[in-house]
Amino acid sequence: MAKLTASEVQPAPPQTNLHVATAELKGIELAGVAEQLEQDAGAWRACSGCHELIEGHPTGPWSETLKSYMGGGCRECGGIGAIWDNTDYSQVNDPAPIARRDGDR
Template sequence: MSITLWKPEPDVIIHQALGKACEEANELAAILARCLIQGLDQSEPVSGKPNRQALFEEISDLDAAVQWLRELVNDEYDEARADRKLNGFRRWQRMLDDDMRAPTPQSPPIELDGVERQLGGDGVWRSCSGCHELNEGVPTGAYSSIMKCHLGLGCHECGGIGAVWDTTDYAAMAEFMASVIPSPQDEAIGPQPCGIADPSARDCSNMKEVGGGMDGERYRCDVCGKGYYLDYEEMK
């Protein structure tokens, strides 16, 4: 640590002006803190003096102290710097105004706090099918910005909240349906031969039962016409 021989300002008048500016700045800081804590339009609890009045009194006192100091030290006030600073404050004010006008995100009500976490993060809220109705495809219930869906009137299915937690994997469902439902192209082509030389009912999906009796069942392929007889005796 460097130690320097510091001595007080030798000019008594300037020394006192510096001290007075410091004192007034501290008094202004004190009333600024009170306004932050109590509110600008509140009053000092003991004296009843309005904070707004006290604030502008201290601003006036500091202005006077600074003006006296400037007169004593050959004023080198930087007007351009002050203008830049003021313009910066005004830009900041506009940013704050824009931010305050922006919609505030809603927090979930305490009743729903933690529900999504407990149910699992892979689901979504859906309108309850037990108490929410559509009118020609248009939802009739109120829209919840928290659940991101329209709400029903409440029933035992949803526990009265009008929505249910849905964990269905609709992508997987679509893939499954595509795999089991024939496409228009497949339907146009029609059923294809299985290609098995001696197919059974288990081997060929085109086999249809065409008869039988007490001893067995008879099948025939709708595509190639091959037949198959299921003999009950052979199954014993």
């Protein structure tokens, strides 16, 4: 087998199909995200395990796809930097009275 000289070696072509975790995630995994956000089915929130705040201000990058700030990725969020929150906040602090029992005043 003949040896190649340095001038004969061609660099590998750049790979454009790599999936790298960035602030703007793309891919089949996120195909339905916009539709779910439009239906108010929940919201993406920055992960409390890997996203830091400085005096209440977010420090991570903003994801236009997730409509959320993102952390660096950890166990809590599975490495994406954001978590899905489907809590119905309309029922938090609901002023509806609790059913009274006999003898309660």
